[in-house]
Amino acid sequence: MxxxxxxxxxxxxxxxxxxxxxxxxxxxxxxxxxxxxxxxxxxxxxxxxxxxxxxxxxxxxxxxxxxxxxxxxxxxxxESIDQRLKRADFEEINSVRRLMETELVKLAALHHQQNHILEIENRLAQRKQAIHTEQQQECIDADIAFHKAIAAASGNGVLADLYDSFTRIIRQFFSEREKSGISHFAMSHHLHEQLFKTIKAGKPKQAQQILEQILDKNY
The missing domain is CATH 1.10.10.10 (Winged helix-like DNA-binding domain superfamily/Winged helix DNA-binding domain)
Known part of the structure; x- marks a missing residue:
């Protein structure tokens, strides 16, 4: 098929x-x-x-x-945006991801509600559990779910929907790099924990700085 x-x-x-x-x-x-x-x-x-x-x-x-x-x-x-994204290389994808997520974490820090914080925290816990069990696919799923939860907390429905579509491409890139295992997820988990804390504390600039470090590690 x-x-x-x-x-x-x-x-x-x-x-x-x-x-x-x-x-x-x-x-x-x-x-x-x-x-x-x-x-x-x-x-x-x-x-x-x-x-x-x-x-x-x-x-x-x-x-x-x-x-x-x-x-x-x-x-x-x-060609449609989906078709164009299929032809993009990793650096192009990461650049677009950086643009979107930089804005999303800022907005999430400024506009989140308590239910959003609970959802982000839950996804973060799932990410940590997937790392502990060394399940790569679960790591991919939990990582994407964590960032989608941040997008939902932004208060910008259009940007969150765009990011939701974009995650299909991110998932594809993660899957294609299967040989990397879970090491990148494990090495960047402390940064994801810091990102969550800065969003919860309502600190947009700090959240953006931590996100930069996450994206520099390509995860």
């Missing part, structure tokens, strides 16, 4: 490129499924997934009974 998904992403990108070079022109009907299967050397389900993805992002327009057409503005269509 995962392989099929990745294959459909590749086909989507190939179709995008073919549109950009003029193989398929704006408002023009693209070939039917059998021809697309032959052109891109994949099965019907992969073509359907690719077309569905491009239709959702506005590149293609599916008209029942008529076929699938290239949208007029498709050549200028930019």
């Amino acid at each position: 995962n392989h099929s998904g990745k294959l459909s992403d590749k086909v989507s990108e190939q179709i995008r490129q073919d549109i950009k070079i003029g193989k398929y022109k704006p408002a023009e009907k693209i070939p039917a499924e059998p021809e697309l299967m032959e052109l891109y050397g994949v099965g019907r389900s992969t073509i359907r997934e690719a077309v569905k993805s491009l239709a959702m992002s506005g590149v293609l327009k599916v008209q029942q009974g008529s076929g699938t057409f290239v949208n007029d503005g498709a050549i200028m269509e930019k």
